[in-house]
Amino acid sequence: MKVWVLRHGEAQSRARSDAERELTAHGREEVLKSAVHLSDKSVQRIIASPYVRALQTAELVRQSLGFNDPVVTVPWLTPDSSPREVLLQLDKLGVDEVLLVSHQPLVGELIGVLAHGSPQQAEPMSTASLAELEGEFVLAGAMQLNSVRHV
Template sequence: MHLIIMRHGEAGWHTLDQERELTEAGRAGVASVAAQIAKSPWRPERIWASPYTRARQTAAIVSEVLNCPVEECPVITPDDDPGKCLDLLLENKASPLMLVSHMPFVGCLSTLLVDGHRKGIPFMTAQAVLLDMPVVGPGCADLKAQFLP
């Protein structure tokens, strides 16, 4: 399974957390990363996005560039348990798949899949990583590529 994990683009701070919107710089960063992914051999067939506004906006930009559908996924918000997402990955086995979410979730999920623990690595806004998992499970993924704005 190929999984691309992306943090949403830069968002403003002028409203409630769930309603924060991307800034112009955030939109540009997301478009830059989406263009890099489009040129790579790993294009997702589906995008799962957090229900928060900034993640949905990020996913919409990526979807437009990559021409793939977006599905809202309620268990990938900032403080959700990455284990629940792992369960969904085991059930769905959709590959290649892209997740658009938030810190600390993206860092925790990435380290769970690569290193088998949940301490979490930092992600810049609009950063994405590609994981290759022959078997979906903790510690089973290899980091194959990184996309930076």
């Protein structure tokens, strides 16, 4: 299985709530630069946090790739979600290649769990950073971190 983990692009610093923060113009540019690295990949599903900035990021990637299926929104990709819960959900997906669009600290901790078996070995992820992991099984420490691209 291949898992790409994308942190949302730069977002507004203020909104009525954290969940409502939107991407800035710079954030949209960052996302489009990251999306280029997915253009030759076989992403089967794009899954995003329900937060506005993550949904906007996922939609920009979807459009950039010419991906026909809609973005799937899930509650287990919010900033404070558990990496272990994400592993459980990924195991149920039934797809070989998936893009997850989420937030810090979750994205860094998730990569740490997948590649090293521990959220304490979190990967630093800037806005619109894209990580590629690959492995036969979605288990803690069982996936290889192939690359991390920072914009």
